[in-house]
Amino acid sequence: MASQIGFLVPQNTADLHLDPASYTRQRTDAPRNSIVRVYFEERDLTLSYYNNRFDLYCGDYVFVEGKLDGVQGRVVEVNYNFKIKSSDYMRVIAVADTDVRGQFYFAGSHFVAFQPSVLPAEKVKTWFMPACDGDEEVISSYDDTSFLLENLNEWNVSTAVAKHGKEYYMANKVEYLCLNGTKGYALVQGSHMYEVEFTYEDGAVSRLTCSCYCCSHCKHEVAALLQLRETLEQIGEHYGEVYKQTGYFAAVSRSALFTYAVDTKETGCFTL
Ligand SMILES: [Zn+2]
Known part of the structure; x- marks a missing residue:
């Protein structure tokens, strides 16, 4: 039998984990410290921010403090391994709650x-x-x-x-x-x-x-x-x-x- 290369082939359907809940990213309410890169489309600018208030993921829409206060940005990179001087970084102050479920x-x-x-x-x-x-x-x-x-x-x-x-x-x-x-x-x-x-x-x-x-x-x-x-x-x-x-x-x-x-x-x- 030819072997499949580069693909994980489940042996039976139980291995597929077809539970819809498993497709949904489980965002926790607990913050997870990170340094994030944020892209501001309005200014075509990408900057780094310290985050200690939210559990952030790539694709999240955020607002930050500092010069770009009030300009919406999008998280394009999340880094959990860092050592910084907190005074060197502006922070993420808000994240859009995009968890929507229901009938439209x-x-x-x-x-x-x-x-x-x-x-x-x-x-x-x-x-x-x-x-x-x-x-x-x-x-x-x-x-x-x-x-x-x-x-x-x-x-x-x-x-x-x-x-x-x-x-x-x-x-x-x-x-x-x-x-x-x-x-x-x-x-x-x-x-x-x-x-x-x-x-x-x-x-x-x-x-x-x-x-x-x-x-x-x-x-x-x-x-x-x-x-x-x-x-x-x-x-x-x-x-x-x-x-x-x-x-x-x-x-x-x-x-x-x-x-x-x-x-x-x-x-x-x-x-x-
Ligand atoms: Zn008005």
């Missing part, structure tokens, strides 16, 4: 999930921004105006803001949108990632705020509401019954889901 439905430009545990806002935020500094005070305020989502034309924004907001919406800059009961939240990509919050009840929008520097209503809010309108229409048309069961949905752009939840994986499985 097609809804136009986005995928939609109806189980709150599948894609909570807190998880998706880690894809786009470092965690908020605990010491920083976040202040928000709103007046008592409200308007119908169906009637955005009556909303008091300038023509320019409405036009730019529509452009953002058309370009799929609303990366994430969720509605938990009446509480809405969206992440909109501008020069930074901005957070839009609102209340949506009986077809009316109120308590609308955005984390950008505009002092009046802005294009990010317009984009988020146009996306809300589209997604609610899609859900009403195709998934009304499923939505009714939880009163919750999270919509994520196709590109964001693939970039963070799919492209970062080397093992795992996928069903369509």
Whole structure:
């Protein structure tokens, strides 16, 4: 019998270890000290950082301290054997949580999930921004105006803001949108990632705020509401019954889901 060279040939199926769990990389919560090389696509730059907070792997999306604070990078090398002076190195301060499991439905430009545990806002935020500094005070305020989502034309924004907001919406800059009961939240990509919050009840929008520097209503809010309108229409048309069961949905752009939840994986499985 010809021998197989260079391949491990299992003698029986038991040796294949066909347990799906074995395909999933087991990330531990415990940090594992490492020196990592991080590639910053935005700057076409690769730099080394000390990591003592996470268990990092190649392909992880991270944020770091120092000059490139706020610029997302990708781990391209992990080294566990090192001896350094810690003062010589900046550190990794955040890693994107890309562990996503659950059922997604097609809804136009986005995928939609109806189980709150599948894609909570807190998880998706880690894809786009470092965690908020605990010491920083976040202040928000709103007046008592409200308007119908169906009637955005009556909303008091300038023509320019409405036009730019529509452009953002058309370009799929609303990366994430969720509605938990009446509480809405969206992440909109501008020069930074901005957070839009609102209340949506009986077809009316109120308590609308955005984390950008505009002092009046802005294009990010317009984009988020146009996306809300589209997604609610899609859900009403195709998934009304499923939505009714939880009163919750999270919509994520196709590109964001693939970039963070799919492209970062080397093992795992996928069903369509
Ligand atoms: Zn804004």
